[in-house]
Amino acid sequence: xxxxxxxxxxxxxxxxxxxVKVLNALNIGLEMEEAxxxxxxxxxxxxxxxxxxxxxxxxxxxxxxxxxxxxKYDKLxxxxxxxxxxxxxxxxxxxxxxxxPALLYPELASASxxxxxxxxxxDIMIVRELTGDIYFGQPRGISTLENGEREGINTMRYNESxxxxxxxxxxxIAMKRNxxxxxxxxxxxxxxTELWRQVxxxxxxxxxEVELSHMYVDNAAMQLVRAPKQFDVMVTGNIFGDILSDExxxxxxxxxxxxxxxxxxxxxxxxxxxHGSAPDIAGKDIANPLATILSAAMMLRYTFNDExxxxxxxxxxxxxxxxxxxxxxxxxxxxxxxxxxxMGDAVVAAL
Ligand code: IPM
Ligand code: MG
Numbered sequence: 001x002x003x004x005x006x007x008x009x010x011x012x013x014x015x016x017x018x019x020v021k022v023l024n025a026l027n028i029g030l031e032m033e034e035a036x037x038x039x040x041x042x043x044x045x046x047x048x049x050x051x052x053x054x055x056x057x058x059x060x061x062x063x064x065x066x067x068x069x070x071x072k073y074d075k076l077x078x079x080x081x082x083x084x085x086x087x088x089x090x091x092x093x094x095x096x097x098x099x100x101p102a103l104l105y106p107e108l109a110s111a112s113x114x115x116x117x118x119x120x121x122x123d124i125m126i127v128r129e130l131t132g133d134i135y136f137g138q139p140r141g142i143s144t145l146e147n148g149e150r151e152g153i154n155t156m157r158y159n160e161s162x163x164x165x166x167x168x169x170x171x172x173i174a175m176k177r178n179x180x181x182x183x184x185x186x187x188x189x190x191x192x193t194e195l196w197r198q199v200x201x202x203x204x205x206x207x208x209e210v211e212l213s214h215m216y217v218d219n220a221a222m223q224l225v226r227a228p229k230q231f232d233v234m235v236t237g238n239i240f241g242d243i244l245s246d247e248x249x250x251x252x253x254x255x256x257x258x259x260x261x262x263x264x265x266x267x268x269x270x271x272x273x274x275h276g277s278a279p280d281i282a283g284k285d286i287a288n289p290l291a292t293i294l295s296a297a298m299m300l301r302y303t304f305n306d307e308x309x310x311x312x313x314x315x316x317x318x319x320x321x322x323x324x325x326x327x328x329x330x331x332x333x334x335x336x337x338x339x340x341x342x343m344g345d346a347v348v349a350a351l
Pocket of ligand 1: 068069083086087242274276
């Protein structure tokens, strides 16, 4: 079992180090090799996704990623920017299914900005399509019109098979949960998502046990903060999923708690926290490593089929929280405020 470890930028290296520590503590013979991506890739090889990094990721069974991006690269040409490395590796590895579970640990009910009764018991699985939509659609770019004014263009597009394969992932996951899928679109305005809705309805005939509902994305954004417990599985396109998963993460207390798995058709996957590189707090040992540690648990579950050790990690996280350990982002009065590395140690000790 070989894992490509790509720490990336900002807080990436410190949070990934904690997840690696936890994986090593399991002592199950995981082989890990590191490579640079994002700004670190640009520094090392002039490319946010160096060839050697891509080759390592392709050869590995799974990829563990920290985060990419730093303001200092904002002035680079677009194709050299860190985010491009992340988008390219998702596309190159065909990781079309992004699973972002928003789960509230009871200990963190008071860390959420929402009332505890609104979020307690929350357990949503967001299934975000990851290799299509306006993120990748052509044409795109910034050009100059005849009148000298500049125009920016991006294209939202999905074909039927892309919609179907992500829909299938959502329905299959729902079958193992509460059998409810809410498909999020903007079918009242956008044809791309009108097709999305039609395909979801067609697909749902293969899953008679699953209750399919539809929601416009603006309403979904509102319902997520009004009554989030109405959701079981939410399935949506790349851009809506990007936005809604950030929103959902705050229901769990902090974006520092939300892991993710990005899977291809054979469950090869890349595992990364849903949050970004937070360069403002990088190197200060205050970042929350739990989303990355929980992403490592998802790796064991989805790619290595090792439910027992996935649960071991998740239980250890729960235990560390129950023992009162909190990083700054989830800290509330009376708890034990610790840094990134100490939080990793607390999880290892709980293992
Ligand atoms: C995410 C991030 C990325 C995205 C960025 C860093 C390109 O926000 O994984 O949600 O937009 O997909
Ligand atoms: Mg995002």
